[in-house]
Amino acid sequence: MGRILDKLYDAGLTEIFIRVPLSAADRFGVKMDSFHLDSSSFHVHGNYGTGSHDEA
Numbered sequence: 001m002g003r004i005l006d007k008l009y010d011a012g013l014t015e016i017f018i019r020v021p022l023s024a025a026d027r028f029g030v031k032m033d034s035f036h037l038d039s040s041s042f043h044v045h046g047n048y049g050t051g052s053h054d055e056a
Helices: 002-011 013-027
Strands: none
Touching: 002 013
16 A cells, blocks of 8 residues: 555656546546536544534
8 A cells, every 4th residue: 555655646646636537527528618626625623512502
């Protein structure tokens, strides 16, 4: 697994993250006149209240 991850990193992750969805779109016939590729992620962690009176 480590070697595969090293190869992915060496190949350039941005290039891979672009090629994979473009290849999928081509294979499944998705029109390419407009699209948005967002490879960012959103993480939330911490303690959260569970009662109905807790503030958001």
